[in-house]
Amino acid sequence: MSVSSRIHARHLAELYRLAAERFESLPAFATRGRNKVWVPVSFRELYDRGRCIGAGLVDLGVSAREPVGLFSDNRVEWMLADYGIQLAAAVNSPRGTDVTQEELVHIVNHSGMKLAFVENAGMARRCLNLKARLPDLRMLVVLDEAKGLPEGSMGLAEIEERGRKLLEAGRTDVDARAEGIVPEDLFTLIYTSGTTGKPKGVMLTHANMMSQVDHVPIQLNCTDRVLSILPIWHIFERMFEVFAISHGACNYYTSARNLGDDLKQVEPTFMGSAPRLWESLHHRILNGVRQAHPVRRGLFHIGLFLGTHCREALFYLRDNDLRLEPVSPLRRGLRKCRYALQWTALLPWYGFFNAAVLESVRLKAGGSLKGTISGGGALPPEIDRFFNAIGIPVLEGYGLTETTPVVAVRTPEKLVRGTVGPMIPQTEVRIVDFDNGDILYPDSTSPEGGRGRRGEIQLRGPQIMKGYFNDPETTAAVLSEDGWFRTGDIGMVTWNDCLKILGRRKATLVLRNGENVEPEPIEMKLKLSRFIDQCVAVGQDQKFVGALIIPELSAFREKGIEAETLAELNRLPEVRRILQEEVRAAMADASEFRRFEVVKDFRLLDEPFEVGVEVTNLFKLKRHVIHEHFADVIAGMYPVEKS
Amino acid sequence: MIDPDIELLYAIDKALLGVMILVIMFGMGASLTLNDFKAVGRRPRMILIGFLSQFGFMPLIALGLSHLLNLEPALAIALIMIGCLPGGTTSNMFAYFARGHVALSISMTTASTALALFMTPVLLNFYTGSYTRAIAEQMAEEGSFFIPTKDIVVSLVLVLVPVLGGMILRRFSRGWAKVAEDTAGFMGMIVILFLIATTLGRHFRLVISTPWPLYAATISLGLIGFLFGYWVSRLFGAHPIQQRAISLETGIQNTPVAFAIILMSFPQPQVQNDMLWLAVMYSIFIVISSSCITLWLRKKGQFDWEVYKNTLIHGRLFGEAYVTRYPKAFLPARIAADPSQGALSGEQLRED
Known part of the structure; x- marks a missing residue:
């Protein structure tokens, strides 16, 4: 039985309000505070404080649809700042603290932001030192005041306090702001590196993000725990956190250093992350095995062998094998018989080893993982196989910042290794010849519908960006009049309708x-x-x-x-x-x-x-x-x- | 009745079986600590419910099935004896995968194993009177037949010795205890496969000629046990997580003990053959049926388990004083009514 607690909203500000009303005291985020103790922040607290910050921003003269900078790594105050920005109907423009000087100058000036949140005093000083080159940037708000407030900046607490007083006095302009948001308004302006060198401002709308919440095929509810490790200014992580909020699930912030501990403590039910993390987890598990007693090591390898071959048979029987070429039904039928035999012969053994050995391996990842999403790069096949064999389904997905980001992702029902799964609902894909622009897929004239042909992946759907900010030329180069987005990636559609990524034509590595x-x-x-x-x-x-x-x-x-x-x-x-x-x-x-x-x-x-x-x-x-x-x-x- | 001339298990098989029983019981001990015994006292209510369904209902179910299916006396005695046995460690593993209360399962296994020394012989004598007399009449020429209470107690004590040994090992080395536990688990599967192989390979005719009531009896004993355990505990207000543990604990009996008792206490060839045959069939079917039931319970219990886990982890991370409140209408009435919202007042899943 799966109980849904999903909230439907038109825009982020509404989502934040409804989440507070529905989930109230449930934790929305948790981080390790002092003494490494976990501190939760509830949906209600986040919204109430975010509303104060929003009111403070309105009072500071931030207007609707105005870009506001947010230069910080993951922390709860990031989310507070974002709540404030969204509730004030402004647009957040995020970047991590590893931003280079040139990028910082470009982002601030190109977006025309007047106010920026910065993580700490150090980041504030970096901006202040560039003051001459950042003529429009008038205000800096420091999220973490532990290391003081440099001259010319203010603290987040001050804005919050200012907003609180206004709200107490009955000045609720901020609520009217949130009311006025339409789905086509931007919620974020993310600067990504482009082929031309200068970062481009990707304009994503509330409708883009809400379509992800509605269509990304993941089942969460308010009993779920999501462990977050990717930088939040990556759209992948950002979408995931909004997704969790809309279901009442709690995001637990971890770091590479604490990951091993946190997996055991939090026992996450879901995780999104880049291939690197799966590699390090894979490494950690194998290291543990190498140090184990020889008997246990042997048992582990038998378990892994059984897991691999049982899954392989099951994948084939469920038509979830990687199908790059057409195979006659007779041949498939015969192979299915073979795999059915393989599966039945291994099942009792697998049952035992799954219980006695693989379960203890899964416990290294907390033991409660229902699934994991990998994005932001191709997952090495051996890592993919390993986690599936030990019973942690890895759902690899595909997308770009320009697509908010998910366009395709494997689901538990269609877990085809080697692909990024089927397209998510309402998203269309076509494969186009690089040289002459012919549409190779879908192709109604060919018997196989154009499957198996290689070309550029082009996408259309509700998550495709509005365009690049103040750059109609580059926008026109990637976004056609009828809504098709050119990814610059090379791919094909497999015989079981999954998308396979073959490489990138674009230069970006x-x-x-x-x-x-x-x-x-x-x-x-x-x-x-x-x-x-x-x-x-x-x-x-x-x-x-x-x-x-x-x-x-x-x-x-x-x-x-x-x-x-x-x-x-x-x-x-x-x-x-x-x-x-x-x-x-x-x-x-x-x-x-x-x-x-x-x-x-x-x-x-x-x-x-x-x-x-x-x-x-x-x-x-x-x-x-x-x-x-x-x-x-x-x-x-x-x-x-x-x- | 099975032809008494058939040698169901050769001497070497019996010896092998004996070694396997030893290993399994040793592994069972290696998974237990004194704390598990102490924990019994901490949840007396649920243990009592478990006791009721294990020693109250299971023998009655076995007796009812024997009468209903008109089993021959020796088979009936074997079925009732299996009904009177304590739970095995297998039930703990199944409880874990069925998202059941593992600590409760362990407590029940511990309690019933200790109580079996008394309960099993007494209940067996109590319920098998008419069957014993029937056999005694048949065997009037060869001598008398009675339930060898003393021998049964001795066999029970003998199988408890390796359990004690396992506990002592655990006391000194957790690592080795874990190895012993896994070995025993592996051995458990080997025993089942060994039994399947011997019966199918050597006595295929017997498999075909076995009358259906025997199949019905051995399959239903476990299934009806699961059903009773599930609903009786529900009747007494158990939480779904406890219900699943009690259900599996009730249906799954400690079959190695059954083999030990049969081999040591019932030397009469035809009685022993009949009883062994039934025990073999029960052992095979209980593994299959409890695997299926576990999968089903696991699926059925997913939601309340996730609520329980989440609440528990909130308490662990944010401090015991933290209260988790789920939105209205999110929790089914049964869990929502529980003030701990499924966290069983902060009780841990497994205390160690």
Whole structure:
């Protein structure tokens, strides 16, 4: 029996109010306070305090539909600030504290924000130091006042107090503000890195977010505990938290350091996170196994074996196997018989090992997980298989900031490994040929409807953004008149109607921890070195950024290192040493590159890129081709993790 | 009646079975602590309900089935004996997966195992009078037949020795106790598979020729036990989580003890064969039926279990004084009426 406690609302302000009325004293958020003790904040408290902050913001002159900055990492005050912003009908524009100086300047000036919330005194000082470059930013509100309030900023408590007095005096303009919100109004303006380098402001509306709450196929209710670890300014985490609020579930904030403890203490029933987290959990479990008694280790491996093969059979029997090619019904029928036999033969053993061994493994993740959503990058297949085998279903999803973000996600009923599941309700997908724009899927003229064809994924649905802020040109490039959004990702639709992501045509690299890296600035910087002719930054779904480098023969010759061909040159040890030094020097400027953007390893290529093959006739890199051609070289750079 | 000349279990099988019983009972002990005994005193009401359904209803269900299905005397005695047995540790594992109250299940197992020394022989004598006389008449030439109370007590004491040994191991090393517990669990499955293999492999004719009432009796004993346990405890106001534990505890009997008693106390070949055959069938069917019931209870109990867990975790994280209040009409009346909202007044799932 599943009892729903979902709230339907037209916009976030209404959602926040209804959640307070329905869930009252239930905890909405919980964080570790001093002495590491968990402190809950109820739906009622959040709303009441948020309303005061909203009233305070209105009083400070924040107008409706005005962008308000929110530069902070996860904390309950983030949510309080957001409640205030939404209830005042303003637009929040969030970013974490790891924002670079240039990005900060761009975001503040491009959005035209006059007021910004900042996490602490340190962040406030960073903004104050840039004052000359941020002419419009008039007010800074510090969320955490523990380290004091720098001159020229005010505390969150002060705004809250100001609002409280106004409300007590009967000045309830803020409520009228919230009343006036229409679903097409923006609720957030998220700046993401784009291919052109400068961050773009993605405009997402209340209707976008509410459609996610209504259509993302996850079952939650107010007995659920959601463990949150991703940065809240990522749309994935943000959507998840709003989703939890609309169901009365409680968000528990954890961190990478406390994760192991918190999994056991909170016993979460649901979690959303990036592939990196599943890897580290996988690692932790296997480490525990390695240290265990040999008998238990043996039992674990038998359990894992049985789990893997039982699930595999079950996936096939339920038509949830990865179906990239059509298979005749007869052949499928025969295979089903085989898998049915396999399943029946293993079931009693699996039943026992599931109870005796796998359950204790699941307890390492709290033991109550009903499911987990992975997003923000491709989940490595072996991790995927592992968690499914031990009985923690991993629901991989797909989406972009521009799509609020979920467009497709696996569900417990359609858990097809290797795909990101079926499209969520009301969302359409089409696969379009990159070169000529032909629609490959859906295709009513072909018997298979266009399944199995590869091309660009294009999407249409209620979650697609309104556009990029003040950038009609870029908006027009990705958003067609009839509402189709071009993702720049390559994909296909499988025979059981799930979406499979094959790669990215767009240059942006998404590392395994979910961080977006723009390769172009890195490549440009590297190419400044006289020893480097051409280079490509790689690292999609990997732990770090790597590079493929084609050395400059002539530069080495000048240095007295003679070689006839690149292949010959690349075999000389001093070449690698020189290039290592060059790469290190290029990456040294911390203000230019963030820690995770630094190139940590590289491989040398023996042939220059061929025009028309790896590069266009304008010498633009054809990244998907390069990734394909040098897949082995790239893979060699990233050590295979032992499992 | 089974042909007394058939050797249902060879000597080597009996020896193997004996070793397995030893391992299983040792593992059972390894999962128990003195605290589990003390905990019995802390929830007397539920233990009493469990006691009532285990030693009150189960023997009666067995007796009723014997009469209803007109079982032969030796089979009837075996069925009633199984009805009079204490619960086994398997029920604790099933209670865990059925989202039942594991601590209660452990307490009931502990209490019934201790009480079995007295209850099993007394109840067996009480309910099997007419059947014993019937056998005695049949065997008038070979000698007399009676329920060997003394031997039964001795067998019970003998199987309790490894339990005690397991408890002592647990006292000194938790790690090894855990290994013993798992080994016993694994052994439990091996026993079932061993029994299935021997009966199907060696006595296939017997499987086919076994009359349907015997199938009906061995299958229904467990199922009716689950039903009674579930509803009787409900009648006495048990929380769904306790209901599920009591239900499984009632239906699942400690079959290794049954084998021990049959092998040690009933040496007459034809009586022993009949009784063994019934015990084998019960052991096989109870595993299947309790697996199915567990899956069903698990599904049925998901909601109240989640409410219970969530309330419990709130108390653990936010302090005992924290009160969790769910929205109106969210909780079904039965749980909502409980002031602890399913948290059983903060009682832990398993105390250790």
